[in-house]
Amino acid sequence: MGVSLKDIAERAGVSLATVSNVVNGYRPVGERTRQRVQQAIDELGYTPNLGARHLRRGRTGLIALAIPELNNPYFAELAEIAIREAAGLGYTLVMENTAADREAELLLLDGSHRHTIDGLIFSPVRIGRDEVLARSADTPLVLIGEGVYDVPHDHIAIDNVAASHAAIQHLVAIGRRRIAFIGAAPGADRQSAHLRMRGYREALAAAGLPFRPQLVARTDEFGRLDGRRAMRDLLALGEPPDAVFGYNDLIGIGALRALAEAGCRVPEDVAVIGIDDIEEGRFSTPTLTTIAPDKEEIGRLAVRRLVARIEGAEVAAPLTVQTPFRLVRRESTGTPGA
Amino acid sequence: MGVSLKDIAERAGVSLATVSNVVNGYRPVGERTRQRVQQAIDELGYTPNLGARHLRRGRTGLIALAIPELNNPYFAELAEIAIREAAGLGYTLVMENTAADREAELLLLDGSHRHTIDGLIFSPVRIGRDEVLARSADTPLVLIGEGVYDVPHDHIAIDNVAASHAAIQHLVAIGRRRIAFIGAAPGADRQSAHLRMRGYREALAAAGLPFRPQLVARTDEFGRLDGRRAMRDLLALGEPPDAVFGYNDLIGIGALRALAEAGCRVPEDVAVIGIDDIEEGRFSTPTLTTIAPDKEEIGRLAVRRLVARIEGAEVAAPLTVQTPFRLVRRESTGTPGA
DNA sequence: CCGTACCTCTATAACGTTATACGGGTGGTG
DNA sequence: CACCACCCGTATAACGTTATAGAGGTACGG
Numbered sequence: 001m002g003v004s005l006k007d008i009a010e011r012a013g014v015s016l017a018t019v020s021n022v023v024n025g026y027r028p029v030g031e032r033t034r035q036r037v038q039q040a041i042d043e044l045g046y047t048p049n050l051g052a053r054h055l056r057r058g059r060t061g062l063i064a065l066a067i068p069e070l071n072n073p074y075f076a077e078l079a080e081i082a083i084r085e086a087a088g089l090g091y092t093l094v095m096e097n098t099a100a101d102r103e104a105e106l107l108l109l110d111g112s113h114r115h116t117i118d119g120l121i122f123s124p125v126r127i128g129r130d131e132v133l134a135r136s137a138d139t140p141l142v143l144i145g146e147g148v149y150d151v152p153h154d155h156i157a158i159d160n161v162a163a164s165h166a167a168i169q170h171l172v173a174i175g176r177r178r179i180a181f182i183g184a185a186p187g188a189d190r191q192s193a194h195l196r197m198r199g200y201r202e203a204l205a206a207a208g209l210p211f212r213p214q215l216v217a218r219t220d221e222f223g224r225l226d227g228r229r230a231m232r233d234l235l236a237l238g239e240p241p242d243a244v245f246g247y248n249d250l251i252g253i254g255a256l257r258a259l260a261e262a263g264c265r266v267p268e269d270v271a272v273i274g275i276d277d278i279e280e281g282r283f284s285t286p287t288l289t290t291i292a293p294d295k296e297e298i299g300r301l302a303v304r305r306l307v308a309r310i311e312g313a314e315v316a317a318p319l320t321v322q323t324p325f326r327l328v329r330r331e332s333t334g335t336p337g338a
Numbered sequence: 339m340g341v342s343l344k345d346i347a348e349r350a351g352v353s354l355a356t357v358s359n360v361v362n363g364y365r366p367v368g369e370r371t372r373q374r375v376q377q378a379i380d381e382l383g384y385t386p387n388l389g390a391r392h393l394r395r396g397r398t399g400l401i402a403l404a405i406p407e408l409n410n411p412y413f414a415e416l417a418e419i420a421i422r423e424a425a426g427l428g429y430t431l432v433m434e435n436t437a438a439d440r441e442a443e444l445l446l447l448d449g450s451h452r453h454t455i456d457g458l459i460f461s462p463v464r465i466g467r468d469e470v471l472a473r474s475a476d477t478p479l480v481l482i483g484e485g486v487y488d489v490p491h492d493h494i495a496i497d498n499v500a501a502s503h504a505a506i507q508h509l510v511a512i513g514r515r516r517i518a519f520i521g522a523a524p525g526a527d528r529q530s531a532h533l534r535m536r537g538y539r540e541a542l543a544a545a546g547l548p549f550r551p552q553l554v555a556r557t558d559e560f561g562r563l564d565g566r567r568a569m570r571d572l573l574a575l576g577e578p579p580d581a582v583f584g585y586n587d588l589i590g591i592g593a594l595r596a597l598a599e600a601g602c603r604v605p606e607d608v609a610v611i612g613i614d615d616i617e618e619g620r621f622s623t624p625t626l627t628t629i630a631p632d633k634e635e636i637g638r639l640a641v642r643r644l645v646a647r648i649e650g651a652e653v654a655a656p657l658t659v660q661t662p663f664r665l666v667r668r669e670s671t672g673t674p675g676a
Numbered sequence: 677c678c679g680t681a682c683c684t685c686t687a688t689a690a691c692g693t694t695a696t697a698c699g700g701g702t703g704g705t706g
Numbered sequence: 707c708a709c710c711a712c713c714c715g716t717a718t719a720a721c722g723t724t725a726t727a728g729a730g731g732t733a734c735g736g
Contacts, residue, residue: 283562394723
């Protein structure tokens, strides 16, 4: 079917090895033969069989991006960036959806894909440090997000405590006093939820505001539906909050919806802020104030570090990178002009 | 590094071929040896090297899903379904983002990935029938969406004319007379935009309403931003529309935003309807009425048909499937109760 | 008791690459 | 002129699988 090295070797009257060297320059080739080979390649339209190449090289050319929710626009945007970056480096990126399922995450860690992928970019949410330390697979692993800390792998994330701190600080700055948090996690799950919670508490303390447990709403998942449900509960309180900090933008969107249904004005009655800066928040009514991580940076960095590991930078110590974030003010906390 | 067939062949004291037969049952193996081999497999933790297998079999086990916008939640939702279905059938799905770029689409068609993927699920928007007919690659191709018709490939899509018809009919039924369409495509691009436009015109005619060219807004892209921009233009007309039909939900969301910014009430002043039924539309304010295609059916069917072709059902004639859709009434056209 | 038909297993040649080891020219140097 | 060094190229052995051809052994019918 396909045109192989052999075909063009015959055509150009040279050996297989020479053609291979022309194609990927492992050894120098004389100018005359190089041209003859190149011509044959062009005429027959040769493209290397990547499967065979990777078999020989011991690699597959595939890297995986494992995320808890493909439906979350944050991850969709991140995936798009990562796919582009990987393609540029000669790798194909495949997406693995763990659906925030513990079993799925463990399976991924222990490399049921051992032979299939060269490396893994992983955003874990249901497993912890111990599970990562105990993993048996030996392919490079880059962690993103805030699930796990202090493990011997590259790790890229924003500073969650600081990000939450900034969010609360903003709400305080616009005069809010009863600030709720939606998206606390039950048990040991979702480390990032704990971190954001910690930033919430620290910022409250720093502002001299009391921590009120009834203003903390836990959710099972972290989607729009969960945000709406939690917001409804908060509104049912004797003294409802005057501001809400959502674990992510989807929670924030859900909260906005619940507020609209309850006839509350945003931001006059309740201000809302999220994290992620998904495009949806720029078009919601009202638009959603958010903490914007540098997705471009996270996606590109993760892929580049992983590929560097795959291609042999074994010696360098694992790097933990904290990518920058910034506050984006929008209508849900009152526009600067208003 | 990895455990190979050879390792477990030695361990079990049998030949390579026998182990291979135990693993994938090409030839029967005696019960006693089968058990011995199976035990060795379990003890050493063998997993087949898929690269080598696929090299030998002439397949890679990869299928691609090529879509114009990964950021569009409609495609993200579709991708999630397709990934799941593919995994269930033993294939890995990789996403290709054409970014609605003509060159990218042509490249994909002519199989620069010839050796890399076994088949392609493709949602073309910038190329037409001729380009598909002229393609040189010989891997199976399943088309989704409405870009191209009458080509010798499996094709899965909703009936766009009928879907648009249904949308307009609904707007007419709630008493609207000046119905605009956002998302007409310039030139020959976006066949689906033409089809939806046709449904729009037909339904207007069927309702005895005049076709007013000034109520048709073309857009370059099909995102929220384009919807907002177009809606602004429509509002600037001497006689603005009393209803808007968006090419898709993102356009609809953008239109909602423009209406909110202009202080228009929805649906009282202007009703809005889209196509796709993305989750975002269930949480926007107001919620967005839409034509809901059966994404589950489209995604699963596309993968299943592709895999069937790959695995040799060459003879069966290409199938064109029109998947069902339904109208989902939400606030943007007035709730049934109101 | 031989021939034949199984049934189970083995040996081996691919699949398309890349890396290693080697060979045959050419030019420069002592 | 003999020697070494080099440059350019070839031959070939892997990588881990699967499919084909065939080799033993046992059972069975004639």
